[in-house]
Amino acid sequence: MPRDLGVSVTLGYYCVRRMAAPPEIADPPDTFKSIVWEHFGFSVEYRNGIRVVDKAHTICRNCFTKLTYMTGNTSNMQAHLRRHHPNIDISGTRKKPQKQETLPTAFRMKLQANSDRAQTITKAIGVFMALDMQPFSVVENDGFTHLLSVLEPRYQLPSRPHFSQNVLPHLYSEVKAKLVEDLSNAKFIALTTDGWTSRATQSFMTITAHCITDNWVINNPVLQTRAVYESHTSDHLSEILQAAVAEWKIDRENATIPVTTDNAKNIVNAVEAAGFSPNIRCFAHIVNLASQKGMGVNQMSQLLGRVRKVVTFFHRSTTAAAVLKDKQEMLHLPPHKLIQDVPTRWNSSYDMLERYLEQQAAVFSALTDRSIKRNIKDIVTLSDEDIKLAEDIIQVLKALKMVTTLLSTEQLPTVSMIMPLKHTILESMKVSDTNTTVVKDVKSAIVSDLINRYPESDSILVQFLHMSTALDPRFKSLPFLDETMRSNLFNSLMEKILEYHPQQVFFIIIVLIQT
Structure with missing residues (x-):
């Protein structure tokens, strides 16, 4: 071949x-x-x-x-x-073959701390701590660690110091940078301050910002909650306010910054010293203070004291509470517990009186029951005159209760409601010939305190509140103002619109037509 x-x-x-x-x-x-x-x-x-x-x-x-x-x-x-196959090199030794890992083996391997999966879980735990206000020690709780081991067995939970020193500070920096940018883009910003004391008797001051985005979304970010170790003088509180505005880079040159506070003299003076204007005093707090003035009338205070003793007795005695429950069933009354009032919340006194009147038959029957009568000391049941006074006071305070409930449940800003609600309260407090002396004294005390909180002499604040009301479609007719004041207000409002938006002439015409 x-x-x-x-x-x-x-x-x-x-x-x-x-x-x-x-x-x-x-x-x-x-x-x-x-x-x-x-x-x-x-x-x-x-x-x-x-x-x-x-x-x-x-x-x-x-x-x-x-x-x-x-x-x-x-x-x-x-x-x-x-x-x-002369091109194949046969020098050296054989490489150890790489075996593919089985699924059980792969799931037993721990995630690397710098892997995307592990970092995502760690950040999510930090967000959980921040949003739900959980302590750093939550990562050491048995239940929490068990939950993570079930959800992701490969994840190794970092230590508590890692979250306090790295994760949360990094999250705070991210959120703060985004918030500073949003506040710098906002054309108008308002602030709210609140001083409060923790259960450990540590004083704090919280500052919240309010603004509207270009998409007409209301933002209410809490800027800071800082411990106040020094004396709560106006000068010191003023420094805290100014430092917060500087830290968050809020522009003070091109626009005024309204600040809402409670009615404490030190914070009111602090806002003035810091140069913020206008200072809007919390109307819910004002209603609370005015109502307490009314509750402080001598005969009214004595009535509340007698009711308070009865309620306290049923709260402290399990036997009395059981007897009261039996009497409620016998008299076909709602099985409601008596309400104990809180000195700092006037509406709790209103609720205490209202509940007592609802349960007065069961209360009287229980107090005269032999099983607890011998244990009663210094408790006097209400007379018919007391019951009549309590019923009259409940009617007087209904308007204040309605206002307090409305303000407490409202999710949107309530500044436009202040003047209409104030007018409603003053109208309900007008004295009539049928009112008893005690009722007249209560009404007079409430009206006197309420009028002084928003004095007409503070023209800047009053003008600001009236303009806010005029821009609210619910109250734009301003029925509580006379014709002259209403006309002057709308003229001032249109000047403001032209000042900030000269091109909005058509809008001004619409306002004129509607008013």
């Missing part, structure tokens, strides 16, 4: 073999160190459907040539590679 023909037949043989389905090759054991085993494996046969590895023969993974193998002898395989 000519040489060229022999070469052609050999090449054709290999081509046919490559076109055929490749044989199944079994991997050699991991203990075989020779590099030739990266290119060879054992022959596999199926006998009667059973897979059998033929360890007497090896197969080349490159050309599928089958060679005889003697245990431990790789000479045939090396010779084959040199002759038929």
Whole structure:
């Protein structure tokens, strides 16, 4: 056979073999160190459907040539590679094969702390602490750690100091930077301050900002809650306000900054000293103070004292409470508990009186019951005159209760409601000939205190409140003002609109038509 023909037949043989389905090759054991085993494996046969590895023969993974193998002898395989695959380097030792991890093994491996998954979970825990006001120690609680181990067994929970020193400060910096940017873009900003004392008798001052975005969304971010260690003087509180405005980069040059506060003299003077204007005093707090003045009338105070003693008795005696419950069932009265008032909340006194009147029959029956009568000391049941006075006072205070409830449940700013509500209260407090002396005294005390809180002499504040009311569609007709004041107010309002938005002439025409 000519040489060229022999070469052609050999090449054709290999081509046919490559076109055929490749044989199944079994991997050699991991203990075989020779590099030739990266290119060879054992022959596999199926006998009667059973897979059998033929360890007497090896197969080349490159050309599928089958060679005889003697245990431990790789000479045939090396010779084959040199002759038929000269480009393959057979120096060195075999690399250890990489095995694919099983799913159970993969799930047992802990997440790297710098992995995206671990960092996402850590940040989410920080957000959870911030939004729900959870202490840093929550990461050490057994229940919390168990929850995380169920949700993500591979996650390694960082230590408590990691959250207090790294995670939360980083979150705060992110949120603060975004908030500073939003406040810098706001055209008008108002502030609210509130001084309060914790259960540990530590004083704090909270400052909240209010603004409207270009999309007409109201934002009410709490800027800070800071401990106040120094004396609560006007000068010191003024410094806190000015420092907060500077820290949050709120512009004071192009617009006034209204500040809402309670009625304490020190914070009112602090706002004035800081140069903020106008100072809007919390109307809910004003109603509370005015109502307390009314409750402080001598006969009214005595009435509340007698009712308070009765309520306290039923709260402290389990036997009396059980007897009261039996009397309620017998008299078919609602099984309501008596309400104990709180000195700082006038409406709790209103609720105490109202509940007492509802349950007076059951209370009287319980107090005269033999099982508890012997334990009663210094408790006097209300006379008919007392009951009549309580009923009259409830009617007097209904308007104040309605205003307090309305202001407490409102989700939107209530500045536009101040003057209409004040007018409503004053109208309800007008004295009539049928009023008793005590009722007249209560009304007079409430009116006197309420009028002094928003004096007409403070023209800037009054003008601001009236304008806010005029811009509220519910009160834009301003029925509580006379024609002259109403006309002057709308003229001032239109001047303000032209000052900030000269192009809004059409809007001014609409306002004129509607008013």
